[in-house]
Amino acid sequence: MTFRTFSYLVFIGFFMTLPLWADVFHTRLFTRILIFALLALSLDLVVGYGGMVSFGHAAFFGTGAYMTGMMSLHGITDALVVWPAAAGAAMLIALPIGALSLRTRGAYFIMITLAFAQMAYYFASGLETFGGSDGMRLLARNTIAGKEILVRHDFFYYAAAGSLAAAFLLCRRLTRSRFGLILGGIRQNEKRMQSLGYATYPYQLTCFVISAALAGLAGALMANETLYISPSYLHWTQSGHALVMVILGGLGTLAGPVLGAIVLLLLEEILSAFTQHWMIVLGPLLILVVLYARGGLHGLWPQKKVSHATTP
Amino acid sequence: MPPLLEVRQLVKRFGAMTVTASVDLTIERGEIHAVIGPNGAGKTTLMSQIAGEIKPDEGTILFEEADITSLAAHARAALGIARMFQITRVFPASTVLENVMLAHLSTRGHGFRFWKNVHTDRDSRSAAISFLQRVGLESRQETPAGTLSHGEQRQLEVAMVLAGDPKVLLLDEPTAGMGPEETARMVALLSGIKGQQSLLLVEHDMQTVYQLADRVTVMVYGRTLASGTVEEIRRNEAVREAYLGDEKGQEERDA
Numbered sequence A: 001m002t003f004r005t006f007s008y009l010v011f012i013g014f015f016m017t018l019p020l021w022a023d024v025f026h027t028r029l030f031t032r033i034l035i036f037a038l039l040a041l042s043l044d045l046v047v048g049y050g051g052m053v054s055f056g057h058a059a060f061f062g063t064g065a066y067m068t069g070m071m072s073l074h075g076i077t078d079a080l081v082v083w084p085a086a087a088g089a090a091m092l093i094a095l096p097i098g099a100l101s102l103r104t105r106g107a108y109f110i111m112i113t114l115a116f117a118q119m120a121y122y123f124a125s126g127l128e129t130f131g132g133s134d135g136m137r138l139l140a141r142n143t144i145a146g147k148e149i150l151v152r153h154d155f156f157y158y159a160a161a162g163s164l165a166a167a168f169l170l171c172r173r174l175t176r177s178r179f180g181l182i183l184g185g186i187r188q189n190e191k192r193m194q195s196l197g198y199a200t201y202p203y204q205l206t207c208f209v210i211s212a213a214l215a216g217l218a219g220a221l222m223a224n225e226t227l228y229i230s231p232s233y234l235h236w237t238q239s240g241h242a243l244v245m246v247i248l249g250g251l252g253t254l255a256g257p258v259l260g261a262i263v264l265l266l267l268e269e270i271l272s273a274f275t276q277h278w279m280i281v282l283g284p285l286l287i288l289v290v291l292y293a294r295g296g297l298h299g300l301w302p303q304k305k306v307s308h309a310t311t312p
Numbered sequence B: 001m002p003p004l005l006e007v008r009q010l011v012k013r014f015g016a017m018t019v020t021a022s023v024d025l026t027i028e029r030g031e032i033h034a035v036i037g038p039n040g041a042g043k044t045t046l047m048s049q050i051a052g053e054i055k056p057d058e059g060t061i062l063f064e065e066a067d068i069t070s071l072a073a074h075a076r077a078a079l080g081i082a083r084m085f086q087i088t089r090v091f092p093a094s095t096v097l098e099n100v101m102l103a104h105l106s107t108r109g110h111g112f113r114f115w116k117n118v119h120t121d122r123d124s125r126s127a128a129i130s131f132l133q134r135v136g137l138e139s140r141q142e143t144p145a146g147t148l149s150h151g152e153q154r155q156l157e158v159a160m161v162l163a164g165d166p167k168v169l170l171l172d173e174p175t176a177g178m179g180p181e182e183t184a185r186m187v188a189l190l191s192g193i194k195g196q197q198s199l200l201l202v203e204h205d206m207q208t209v210y211q212l213a214d215r216v217t218v219m220v221y222g223r224t225l226a227s228g229t230v231e232e233i234r235r236n237e238a239v240r241e242a243y244l245g246d247e248k249g250q251e252e253r254d255a
């Protein structure tokens, strides 16, 4: 067994058994970490694989959360309906946002996705039915096929872990498919792909919308974990936070954003216990990673063979 | 039989400078048509207009008798107009094989296939490998294209354009920046497809042009100075004076 396989097994074993030995506080902490890992994964699909630096993913995260809240107001509380609906709502929002944003490139794309997310933020702040800028409490977690099992934090942990695992495997297939190959080509040289006969726009838009679905699912999960929705889900710092996870962990890999989410959130947790000014410690640390570990933390791991984004 | 591709009275201006001045040009099926001319004559710009990356100000471009003047680059590529760039533009982070697969799959239906692993797909793989064999790169399949030598990247480019199964190939200085060995290899490769593939070739090296071309068009300052068979161009006085001066001297010395 290689070190690589071994480390993966330890990693998976740790997360599979965590609720069995951890207390509620830590189970819930790691539940949130897994949900943010899902958000980071979805963002990496767009940024790392698609080459589109979206600074507006909070909009889709928030859409998922608000969809969950809206459905609960209408008495629809089953996860089997609500979570797919949250993902679907995020896709519906992402379609026009992506369609318009993808008319631009580079820095303009960053700015326009940010602008759309800010619009969504102010829109949510004005929704009086959902408590305006204060947000709204949810009564209970979603049921699964009518059963209230997610009330238990350990079961909810597994629901989040399962969602992340499913999303991870989905992304794995996606990035190794013909679609993924084409996406990698567009990321590297869009003009060249066009001269090969590819209309690049629909591929990028599709990637953007698929990614939004996963972000929406993450939003629904987070609404369930905290039993609270508010415009803070859609705040630009949320988008920035997710971007930091992706860059810290390793752009254009699937394990990278998951690793980035775990490390960043744990560091925040630990440092904030020592000092209020944990940002001052974390900031330079991030800069060091960006400067000295180009492939992010995941890039420091022993790699299989040649590593590049299209075959992680 | 009408020509495969026809350029009529094409005009392109960059500000006050006319880079393409009423250029006419035809490419017959199966012929190699070379465009020569000094630096800045407008050869690349002409090629970009045929490929659809630059919009001409006036004139028409016909492909298989259809007007394609206002068609986007990717639509022209889909019709079978493939371009190889003067500057190498492979996908550096992808493997050599993936590069060719991308080119090959562009002719094989849409790319919205999300599930099947494309890297283990036998058909796409073996097709891509056959093109790598044609250019002599089959042993480099799994190498990231960005780490190939310059000459190898040019070979990869040829494999990629061939993999697109084009009706006409636009090659902009395929031997630029190559050593003598690599150049010889590229010329041999192009001789190999001569007669089977319609080709527009921009090339500085006269020996290469004489070896490969069926017809030659000479451009100077955006205008066509002359156009004809290799023999006609060799004999053309205006061309000899304007462009082949050195070579004329060379021939006289040889004689």
Ligand SMILES: Nc1ncnc2c1ncn2[C@@H]1O[C@H](COP(=O)(O)OP(=O)(O)OP(=O)(O)O)[C@@H](O)[C@H]1O
Pocket: B014, B019, B037, B038, B039, B040, B041, B042, B043, B044, B045, B046, B086
């Ligand atoms: N986008 C552009 N904007 C302004 N001027 C341009 C542009 N592209 C090319 N030119 C100018 O047009 C002229 C023709 O350029 P072009 O690249 O077509 O020449 P060329 O014949 O391919 O030259 P070379 O042999 O050096 O490749 C040059 O003077 C060049 O500076």
Ligand SMILES: [Mg+2]
Pocket: B043, B044, B045, B086, B172
């Ligand atoms: Mg040129």
